[in-house]
Every structure is written in structure tokens, then in C-alpha cells.
Amino acid sequence: xxxxxxxxxxxxxxxxxxxxxxxxxxxxxxxxxxxxxxxxxxxxxxxxxxxxxxxxxxxxxxxxxxxxxxxxxxxxxxxxxxxxxxxxxxxxxxxxxxxxxxxxxxxxxxxxxxxxxxxxxxxxxxxxxxxxxxxxxxxxxxxxxxxxxxxxxxxxxxxxxxxxxxxxxxxxxxxxxxxxxxxxxxxxxxxxxxxxxxxxxxxxxxxxxxxxxxxxxxxxxxxxxxxxxxxxxxxxxxxxxxxxxxxxxxxxxxxxxxxxxxxxxxxxxxxxxxxxxxxxxxxxxxxxxxxxxxxxxxxxxxxxxxxxxxxxxxxxxxxxxxxxxxxxxxxxxxxxxxxxxxxxxxxxxxxxxxxxxxxxxxxxxxxxxxxxxxxxxxxxxxxxxxxxxxxxxxxxxxxxx
Numbered sequence: 001x002x003x004x005x006x007x008x009x010x011x012x013x014x015x016x017x018x019x020x021x022x023x024x025x026x027x028x029x030x031x032x033x034x035x036x037x038x039x040x041x042x043x044x045x046x047x048x049x050x051x052x053x054x055x056x057x058x059x060x061x062x063x064x065x066x067x068x069x070x071x072x073x074x075x076x077x078x079x080x081x082x083x084x085x086x087x088x089x090x091x092x093x094x095x096x097x098x099x100x101x102x103x104x105x106x107x108x109x110x111x112x113x114x115x116x117x118x119x120x121x122x123x124x125x126x127x128x129x130x131x132x133x134x135x136x137x138x139x140x141x142x143x144x145x146x147x148x149x150x151x152x153x154x155x156x157x158x159x160x161x162x163x164x165x166x167x168x169x170x171x172x173x174x175x176x177x178x179x180x181x182x183x184x185x186x187x188x189x190x191x192x193x194x195x196x197x198x199x200x201x202x203x204x205x206x207x208x209x210x211x212x213x214x215x216x217x218x219x220x221x222x223x224x225x226x227x228x229x230x231x232x233x234x235x236x237x238x239x240x241x242x243x244x245x246x247x248x249x250x251x252x253x254x255x256x257x258x259x260x261x262x263x264x265x266x267x268x269x270x271x272x273x274x275x276x277x278x279x280x281x282x283x284x285x286x287x288x289x290x291x292x293x294x295x296x297x298x299x300x301x302x303x304x305x306x307x308x309x310x311x312x313x314x315x316x317x318x319x320x321x322x323x324x325x326x327x328x329x330x331x332x333x334x335x336x337x338x339x340x341x342x343x344x345x346x347x348x349x350x351x352x353x354x355x356x357x358x359x360x361x362x363x364x365x366x367x368x369x370x371x372x373x374x375x376x377x378x379x380x381x382x383x384x385x386x387x388x389x390x391x392x393x394x395x396x397x398x399x400x401x
Contacts, residue, residue: 047065102137194221200213322345
């Protein structure tokens with residue numbers, strides 16, 4: 001009897017030890033990521049895993065592996081789940097995947113890749129891989145489910161068809177009709193996309209894939225009201241809130257809050273045509289409209305006759321315009337000014353960092369042009385908008401119609 005009891009204790013002890021070892025092994029396996037991949041069309045080479053920083057638009061290689069007989073393996077650990085880039089050489093083949101600390105498998109096929117050649121622009125050439133299958137990444141599955149929602153897929157197909165028609169069309173009138181139709185589809189697409197993202201955030205507030213999906217959406221919808229942006233960010237928790245995507249969005253929210261009406265407009269100093277410098281603050285004592293434009297911007301050029309009329313009407317009542325050009329080439333800016341003959345102050349923005357937007361445009365969170373900021377006599381923001389009608393209405397209220 002005692003022997004049986006002892007045997008039972010030994011068996012239980014062994015089972016417990018085995019369980020501990022199994023759990024320990026499992027924890028070790030999931031403490032980081034193990035990314036195993038197969039490549040169809042590439043036998044040997046080198047593959048790089050990179051992280052992209054949206055804030056300064058730079059990519060940093062975080063690991064590399066050897067491709068041997070069409071296979072490769074990465075092992076490492078991430079702070080949070082992250083959308084990472086894969087770059088295979090020779091050939092400069094590129095792809096993305098949402099990697100997380102788990103065993104993940106990826107299969108890549110080079111057939112159907114989208115080849116590009118940007119050498120004439122001072123950049124490289126390569127190919128974007130299209131046939132990619134990822135297994136084991138929950139974040140990838142979640143992001144794919146959002147991106148490939150049937151309601152969005154149908155609109156994508158319609159928009160692509162219109163794009164092909166637009167390219168082939170010769171009639172200017174027909175092109176405008178197609179452009180309007182495409183804009184309407186894009187508007188519908190954005191509305192459905194935002195609704196789907198909102199639903200996903202509500203159900204998965206800690207998912208990094210949710211904040212990444214919203215970050216992608218916001219990049220193309222940066223005119224979203226500040227209050228709405230704040231409400232979306234308030235929903236995120238845990239790992240999502242600790243991610244770089246949340247951090248970047250929180251910074252943009254803070255910057256945009258500083259540009260709300262009633263706040264003092266950020267001061268800046270830029271160069272005029274004669275190479276002398278002009279500061280925004282030097283125009284205090286007048287109502288000032290900052291006009292963000294560029295020589296290559298057709299809507300900007302088309303708006304100039306209107307602003308000439310507005311300037312003529314209100315300049316005697318203490319109104320001034322300061323145009324800030326987004327041109328990176330000085331000669332293009334000079335040529336456009338010579339043609340347009342704008343009678344107000346002109347300065348050109350600066351591009352201190354390669355591949356980054358202009359300094360003052362970034363300071364004012366200008367993601368597209370034309371864009372306008374109207375200031376009172378103390379330099380405080382009255383109107384911040386891409387809608388010239390809002391400027392017209394405010395000036396009429398302040399200075400008379």
C-alpha cells in the first residue's frame with residue numbers, strides 16, 4: 001500500500017515537472033518571434049527586416065538573414081506588434097508583414113510583382129511583391145480582414161475601372177466626369193472604411209493592428225476634426241497605446257490643438273524673392289491670411305484672381321496676405337510669381353530634411369494645398385481651413401462686405 005502511494009507521488013511529481021518544462025518551453029518559444037519564410041522565384045541571397053518611422057520617413061534595418069534554397073529564418077523580439085518591411089537582394093524585392101512575438105510563417109511568390117524604376121529621379125529600382133501569404137500573425141489577420149472587407153473590395157474595383165477609363169479617355173469633359181465619379185467613390189470608401197475601423201477599435205481597443213489601421217486612414221483624412229481625432233485616440237488601451245503608431249498620432253493631435261482658433265499662430269521667418277528675410281510676427285497689427293501654395297499646384301494658381309480681388313477690397317482696412325510657397329525649386333517659384341504678379345508678400349518654405357515635407361508647412365500641419373490660415377491683429381488664429389469661402393465670410397464679418 002505504501003509502495004503504491006509512493007509510486008503515485010512519484011508519477012504526479014514527474015507529470016508536474018513535465019508540465020512545467022512544457023509551459024517553460026512554450027513561454028520561451030513565444031517570448032519573441034520566429035519568422036520562417038519560403039521564396040518562390042528566389043533561390044539565394046540576403047533578406048532584411050526593417051522598421052519604418054513615419055515621423056521622419058526613414059527605414060532602419062533591425063535584422064538580416066541568409067536566403068538559402070528559397071528559405072530563410074528570423075529570430076528576435078519586438079516591443080510591440082509592428083508592420084515591418086522585408087527587402088530581398090539581389091533584385092531589391094520588397095514586401096510588408098505585420099509581425100508579432102509568435103511563430104510566424106510567410107510564403108512569397110515573385111510572379112506578378114510590380115516592378116518600378118525611379119533612377120531618373122535619383123532613386124533606385126526594384127519590385128513590390130504581391131503574392132504573399134502570412135500565417136501565425138493575429139495582427140496580420142486582423143489588418144487583412146479590415147483591408148479586404150467585401151464592401152471595400154467592391155469600391156476598389158469600381159475605382160480601378162474608372163482610373164483605367166480616365167487614362168484612356170481623350171475628351172477633357174469626359175475626364176472631368178470620371179474624376180468626379182472617382183471622388184464620389186473615394187468619399188464612400190472613406191466613410192465605410194472609417195466605420196469598419198471604429199467597430200474594430202471598439203471590439204479590440206488594445207490591438208496594435210487597430211491603431212495602425214486608423215493611422216493609415218488618418219494619413220489620407222487629416223482634415224478630420226480635432227475633437228473627433230481625440231475621441232478615437234481615447235479608445236485605445238494597452239499594447240495599442242504603447243505602440244509607435246499611437247505615439248505619432250498623439251503628437252499630431254497635440255500639434256493640431258495648438259492650431260485651433262484662439263491660439264497664437266506659430267511664428268516663423270522665411271526668405272523673400274530678394275533673399276531678405278520676413279517674419280510672420282512683423283505683420284502684427286493687421287489681419288493676415290497665410291496662403292500655402294506652390295507653382296505646381298493648379299488649384300492654388302486658379303485661386304489667385306480671387307485673392308487679388310479680396311486683397312484690393314480689404315488692404316486699405318488693415319488686411320495683408322503672406323503667401324508661403326511649397327516649391328523645392330527656387331526658379332519654379334520665381335517664374336510663377338513673375339506670371340501671376342501677386343501684389344502681396346511672398347516667401348518660400350524650407351526643406352531642411354531630405355524626403356520630408358517643408359518646415360513651416362509641417363509646423364502648420366498643412367498636408368495639402370491650397371490651405372489658408374487667417375490671423376487677427378494680435379497674431380491669433382481666426383480661421384484654419386482649406387475652404388476659401390470661410391476666409392471670405394470671416395473677412396466680411398470683420399471688415400464689411
